[in-house]
Amino acid sequence: MLFLALVFTLFSGRAFSQETADNKVIITGVRFAYPLVEKWIKDYTAANPKAQIVIETRTITDPQKYDLLIEAYEQEKAVKDSREYISVGRYALLPVANSKSNFAKEYADKGLTEKTYKQIFFHDIYAEKDKSLPQDYTIYTRLQKAGAPLTFAKYFGYEQQQIKGKAIAGADEHLIKALLKDETGISYTTPGLAYDLQTRKPLDGITIIPVDLDGNGRVSKEEKSLGDLDQVLTSLEAEKIKNVPIEYVHFSIDKHNSNPEAKKFLLWVAANAEKDLRQFGYLKPDAKRLEQEKEKLERFAAVK
Structure with missing residues (x-):
């Protein structure tokens, strides 16, 4: 009897371990999307309580092992060809300033045209100069390659390294923290970081x-x-x-990833994401593009 009990314990433990491994999904990627992803995880696991879906925070690099990647810029072709994508929504980038700054006091009324935008934020020796622009401002931008600065620069015809200012290590929210501490600070950010998501005010x-x-x-x-x-x-x-850079936020999975729970969660996101986008400051994706990617994802998910 003792022997049978030990055998049962051994095999039940292995079965539990295998179930845990099969149901665990690791997500990483762009940090400003985490609040939205956390909402999806909460809703999905409420309906699928055996699923274990966790976010492993991106630092300078991605974790060594992950199932799903959420990213905020278009990858190179070689990367895109190796993954299945679902474009879950779009984000915008807005210019922001410390409310006590002279920049905010002047440009909250004057606003930015394309010409002034480029002169203020980018190094460009060929740009037409407007000598009336103020000089007492400090731009904060990202140090590492990332979705927001790449999208911001590309929209206006530049590279990320051509953005002026102090380059801050860390995530997009660190630009906001730096700006709030500096009464000369200006930057660019997503609506989800610029606004209070509860009051809907800046x-x-x-x-x-x-x-x-x-x-x-x-x-x-x-x-x-x-x-x-x-x-x-x-x-x-x-x-x-x-004059507002807009880009997709997308989930992707390696074409060789056979984790069934990751595929199931990704299909669930594709079907349910839109209802949460506005609450977290995102724009709807293009309906035709989303439908085409759903069809590809369903074919991929059907492969064992």
């Missing part, structure tokens, strides 16, 4: 700088209406918006 101490959304060379009264996050998101989802 974070205390931060001024969102208006931009020339229609490209007519001036900033209108309507373009200065930045006090409500939902109103801003509605404006940004309109067609032909200018």
